[in-house]
Amino acid sequence: MTMRDTLALIGHYYRASIRSQIQYKASLLLLTLAHLLATGIDLLGLAVLFAHFGQLRGWTLAEVAVFYGVTNAAFSLADAVGTGFDRFGTLVKSGGFDRLLLRPRSTALQLAAQELTLRRAGRHRRHGRRLRLCGAIDHPGHAGLLDHREPGGDEHHDLWRGAGHAIPRYHL
Amino acid sequence: VIATAQAYAAAWGARFRASLQYRAAALAGMATQLFWGLMRVMVLAAFYRSTTAAQPMSVEQMVGYVWLGQALLMMQPWYIDREILEEVASGQVAYQLLRPLDLHVHWVCRDMANRASAVLLRAVPLCIVAGIFFGLEPPPSVGAAAAFLLTTLLALIVASTLAAVVAVTTMWTISALGVRQMVGTLAMMFSGVVVPLAFFPAWSQPIVANLPFALMMDVPGRFYTGALPLAALPLELARGAAWVAALTLLGRGLLARAQRRLVIQGG
Numbered sequence: 001m002t003m004r005d006t007l008a009l010i011g012h013y014y015r016a017s018i019r020s021q022i023q024y025k026a027s028l029l030l031l032t033l034a035h036l037l038a039t040g041i042d043l044l045g046l047a048v049l050f051a052h053f054g055q056l057r058g059w060t061l062a063e064v065a066v067f068y069g070v071t072n073a074a075f076s077l078a079d080a081v082g083t084g085f086d087r088f089g090t091l092v093k094s095g096g097f098d099r100l101l102l103r104p105r106s107t108a109l110q111l112a113a114q115e116l117t118l119r120r121a122g123r124h125r126r127h128g129r130r131l132r133l134c135g136a137i138d139h140p141g142h143a144g145l146l147d148h149r150e151p152g153g154d155e156h157h158d159l160w161r162g163a164g165h166a167i168p169r170y171h172l
Numbered sequence: 173v174i175a176t177a178q179a180y181a182a183a184w185g186a187r188f189r190a191s192l193q194y195r196a197a198a199l200a201g202m203a204t205q206l207f208w209g210l211m212r213v214m215v216l217a218a219f220y221r222s223t224t225a226a227q228p229m230s231v232e233q234m235v236g237y238v239w240l241g242q243a244l245l246m247m248q249p250w251y252i253d254r255e256i257l258e259e260v261a262s263g264q265v266a267y268q269l270l271r272p273l274d275l276h277v278h279w280v281c282r283d284m285a286n287r288a289s290a291v292l293l294r295a296v297p298l299c300i301v302a303g304i305f306f307g308l309e310p311p312p313s314v315g316a317a318a319a320f321l322l323t324t325l326l327a328l329i330v331a332s333t334l335a336a337v338v339a340v341t342t343m344w345t346i347s348a349l350g351v352r353q354m355v356g357t358l359a360m361m362f363s364g365v366v367v368p369l370a371f372f373p374a375w376s377q378p379i380v381a382n383l384p385f386a387l388m389m390d391v392p393g394r395f396y397t398g399a400l401p402l403a404a405l406p407l408e409l410a411r412g413a414a415w416v417a418a419l420t421l422l423g424r425g426l427l428a429r430a431q432r433r434l435v436i437q438g439g
Contacts, residue, residue: 038353038356041361041366049215052371053219
C-alpha cells in the first residue's frame with residue numbers, strides 16, 4: 001500500500017462521510033450553531049470575569065482569548081478527525097469492528113476515516129473570527145503590552161506574539 | 173386520587189432504583205467533576221489574587237459555591253431522560269398514552285426520579301472528597317443548611333418541569349438535539365456553573381436572577397455558603413413556585429397541542 005493509495009482511500013471515506021452529513025441540512029445547521037454556542041459559553045464566562053475583575057495579573061481578555069482560541073481550534077481539528085476513535089467502544093459492542101478486521105487495510109486507518117465531523121466547523125469558524133478580532137485590537141498596542149507583563153513571562157509572550165501576529169494574518 | 177398518586181409514586185420509585193444501579197458511571201462522572209471543580213476554583217482564585225477590591229463573595233464562599241455547582245451538575249437540564257426522547261422518536265409513546273395516567277405528570281415524575289438519583293450518586297461522594305481535601309466547608313448555620321435543602325428540592329422540580337417542556341418539543345422535531353443543546357447551554361451559563369452569578373455585570377443582575385436557571389444552582393449555592401441571608405428565602409421560594417407554575421402550564425399546553433395532531437404510525 002503506497003502512501004498515495006492510503007490518502008486516496010481516506011479521501012473517499014471523508015467524501016462519503018461529508019455527503020451523508022449534508023443530507024440533513026437543517027440538522028447540520030442547528031448542530032453547528034449549538035456547537036458554536038456551547039464553546040462560546042466558556043469565552044462568555046471569561047468575558048464576564050474580566051469585566052468584573054478588569055485584568056488577570058496584567059493579562060487582558062483579548063490576550064487570554066487568543067490562547068483559548070488557539071487551544072480550542074487545535075482541539076476541534078483533532079476532534080473532527082478523531083471522531084471514529086470515539087466510537088470505538090460502540091463499534092466493538094455492536095460487532096461492527098469485525099467488519100473492519102476483515103478488510104485488507106489497517107484498522108487504525110479505517111477508524112480514523114470513519115467520519116470527518118462537520119459540525120465542528122462551528123468551532124473553527126468562530127476561532128477564525130475571534131483571532132481576527134484579537135489581532136485587530138492588539139496590533140497597535142502590542143509594544144505597550146510588553147511593559148506590564150510580569151518578569152519571567154517571556155515564554156508566554158513569545159507564544160502570544162506568534163499567536164497574535166501569524167494566525168490573524170493567516171485567517172485574514 | 174390515592175390510586176393515581178400511588179401509580180406516580182411507583183413510577184418514581186422504579187426510576188430511582190433503576191438509575192441507582194449505575195454506580196460505576198457515577199464514579200467516573202465524579203472524577204471528571206472533581207477535575208473541573210478544581211480547575212474552576214484555581215481560575216477564580218487567580219482572579220481573586222489579582223485584585224484587592226472587595227468581592228461579592230469571600231474566597232471560602234466562592235470555593236463552596238463552585239463545589240456545589242459541580243455536585244448539582246446533574247440537576248441542570250442539559251441532562252434529559254434519553255428514554256423519554258427515544259419513546260417519542262420511536263412511537264413507543266403510544267403505550268404511555270394508553271395508560272390511565274397523565275403523560276405530563278408521568279414525564280415529570282420520571283425525570284425527577286432520574287435527576288434526584290443522578291445528583292445524589294455524584295453529590296454525596298463529591299462533597300465528601302471536596303470537604304476533606306479541597307476546602308468545601310459546611311454551611312455556616314442550621315438555617316442556611318435548611319434553606320439549601322429546601323431550595324435544592326425546588327431546583328429539582330423547576331429542572332424537571334423545564335425538561336418536560338424540552339421533551340414535548342421532540343413531538344415536532346424528533347431529535348430535539350438542537351433545542352436540548354440550546355437549553356443546556358443557557359442553563360450552564362445562567363445557573364452559575366461556569367461563572368458565579370454574583371460576578372455578572374450589575375445591569376444584568378435583575379434579568380439573571382429572574383431566569384429559572386438561577387434557581388437550579390445559584391440560589392441553593394448561595395444559601396449554602398451564607399452569601400444569601402435567610403430573609404431572602406420567601407422571595408426565592410415565590411420565584412421558584414412561579415416558574416414551576418409557568419413551566420407546567422407551558423409543558424401541558426404544548427403537549428395538548430401536540431396530541432391533537434399526533435399520528436402514531438403503524439399500529
